[in-house]
Amino acid sequence: MSSDSLKATFFAECEDLLDALSAGLGAMADGSADGETVNAIFRAVHSIKGAAGAFALTDLVGFAHKFETVLDLIRSDTLTVDADVLRVITRSGDVLADLVEAAQTESGEIPEAMDALVQSLVTIAQDAVPAAGAAATMDFAPLAFVPLDIGPISVPSSRFAIAFRPERGLFDNGHEPLHLIDALRALGDLKVECDVSAVPPLDQFDPENSYLSWTMELVGPVSEGEVRRIFDFVLGLCDLKIDRLDDASVEDDLPLAEAGQEEATAIGEPAMTGEDRGQGLAPDAPASGKQPRAASAVAAAPPTTLRVDPERVDRLINTVGELIINQAVIAQKMRAMGIPPNAEVIGDLDDYRYLAREIQEGVMAIRAQPVKPLFQRMARIVREAGEATGKTVALVTEGEGTEVDKTLVERLADPLTHMIRNAVDHGIETPEKRLAAGKSATGTVKLSAAHRSGHVEIVITDDGAGLNRERILATAQRKGLVPPDAKLSEAEIDNLLFMPGFSTASTVTNLSGRGVGMDVVKTTITSLGGRVTISSQPGQGSVFTILLPLTLAVLDGMVVTVASETMVLPLSSIVETIRAKPSDFAPIGPNGMLMSVRGSHVPVLSLGGVLGLSDHDFDCERAVFVLIQTDSSEPVALAVDHITDQRQVVIKSLEGNYGSIPGVSAATILGDGKIALIVDTEAVLKMAAPKRSNLHALALETSHDRIAHLG
């Protein structure tokens, strides 16, 4: 999944690079090229080659490499560009583009012209540097990466004596001897002695110089090559001597090696703490000598992780969802059979539920990632936003270790970025204003994450000025988002921020006002099955709370009955449920109906009617109304027959065996084993849209009329 998105980045970048390449080649053709043009062309080809290597696109890498060789010769003035060379490199640019396209479409096609061009490129390179001709044709293109073999499980332990004296240059190049020693320590059991005899008296001490040297003894299941690899970067910057000691001597030295054991195997016990190592090993260390030799080798190897196709995990999550539903089905049936709640079998069933939940949590944990990297990115956003606005802002984070579904982490980046920018840009005041208000000059934005009863809660708090409700309302009225005389509660005013086309800043700053509004934030969060709420205290700041499901495989829903069918409405689009009095309704047009909700008139739709399950009428007295609001619409009251439950449901696709259904996003299986459809509220409102917009227009007129009458 992530490698796919990386590939997408790669191909997007290739497009840009190929554009730069053809622009450069064009400039060379019409003679307007300068030195930088060739550099830019070279870099474009080089970048494509570099990144293509990561995706093992060998044809592309191979060709780019030969192309690059020739460009490098042009760049270094070894090769003069004549008409012939120009033709070859221009054609090469085309072939490179074809190869990128072939890689993108995975067609595996090799452009026809490639072989001949490769030949020309090689010839050009050879002719340009006759002496080095052979080298130029020799392929030093990167080999596809072969992962380091961690090695067979039972590598016998070896013992090495290492003498290491860094030279000054080692420090100059950014090395730290202690880190090298740490790296050795990770390979096995290490005894370290540091020789300080060369350290001069303090008055002659040059802090830039190196006076220390170390003698070390390493015992572990490693090869000499692995030990030498640690010093790969510092060769030539130190005196280094690595000797492999006779294996036979190992047993004598190490008390851990139990008598009778053929080889010293557990000696490199890597789980030892540094302290233990320093103290030497107790001869009677229990059981460690019996440890199978494989264990020590495995443990000494670098920690490995398991890479699993995300689809497999998703399937597992799905199956576990079934298991939980299955438990609920059995429980319901047993209740129906009249089995008393204290019966033994009920207890067993409880255990079943408990175990199933455990498995579910375990499986979900596979997809879970801490929000930490996400939060860290926000630190940078705060810094940048602070700099851009001339405000001093500190970011405080909490609950960085909170784990959230991987997809959620990825998809939260944009909305969080926007909200954090907003908090700095619109929330936090300038240092002067803050001081004047008796606050510290530095504003604080707090970002916290926590698990709350099956949800993830992310809270963004700022200690700024709070929302300016008067201005928000005025803006919304000016933009025609609310009727000019609407009486809105504070919460309703705050929520205007999420309306499409709303922007509070009277001048659009280049920071938050990039045409992305809070409505987009809300859309994203809603699409993730979450919801976002605001609260604000004038002078004290605002709090934005995002509540998300732990995973995308489940949805918080309200279970309702419509025309004797059970359906699920996503909780994220529900504002509230309403039981109305007959006096709350006013007919409008031949079929329309308006309902008064705290002074504003909301169109009423029969959910069953929209979905074609019943006629469009509903019983004002019997029906229950669910006020829903989606990002693209004003609130609408959906009439349903009953509301039965509010619960999490496992999302089941309908597309696999059937296809898409208008107004339905997916299905779920309820506790009784029956299928309930999950309503796509957005689509339902759109399906009813022509009529609804009329209703809204009428609703506005009605309120005007009423005011007019009163006036």
Place this chain on the structure above:
Amino acid sequence: MTELPIWDENETLEFVSLVAGQQSFCIEITQIREIRRWTPVTSLPYAEASVLGVMNLRGAVIPIMDLAVKLGLPSSEPSERDVVIVVSVNSRTIGLLVESVAEIVTVKGGDIRETPAIARGEGTKSIIGLVSLDEDMSRVLDLSQLLPAQVEEVA
């Protein structure tokens, strides 16, 4: 669907014969996943008339079609006496509501007769051959023709 090269002359085939709309049909046994009793389904909005709704088959959501309606034959309200044949078609799983399942029929490929040209038409395009039973004959169904309209679009 017009020619009959689907079966080898000498291949031995097994079909499950069934009754829908008071006519006899048969489905190749390899396409059948299971046969179960009818249980009430969840209706789907905006579905074609033959789609009765969806059913929970051990956690999978599968659409159930009334075979008789799909074939343009008379049908009655589904009842507990009816049977659902769960089949796999083009890697999709659907259930077919039928009146009853009769027997398993073993025939040689060469004994399957072509549908007479005159009988071909819109209502019979899903019939790809005829099999003789004792005194009757049974119509061999091409399941891919039975997929609900929307599924074909998606596929």
Place this chain on the structure above:
Amino acid sequence: MTSVLAIDDSRTMREMVSRTLSAAGFSVTTAEDGVLGVEAFRKARFAAVITDINMPNMDGFGVIDAIRKGDVNRKVPILVLTTESGAALKERARQARATGWIVKPFDDDALVDVIRRVTGTLPE
């Protein structure tokens, strides 16, 4: 949290390095050429720098030079990211006072291992 600065003019490589290291618990800042890289370097305290060689405005060697001759954190480990391998590269990198090198294409684990080694953050 160990911060790493990754300088590369290729968006793909930046993203690749950034993802790999973020997943391993590093905090990664990226810059798209040498000049921006050195600028970023002066603004924060990094435990390591990874830089591409071929870049517009200032190449990787320029970056190393600017950092090593600068006032800030000049002994920071700097790794060069390169498509070349072999002795010539190693010598050139060492001469330029790079701490080490990573050959493209790199393996995720190898990159993490190298960064951990030079920053002294190997897991216990």
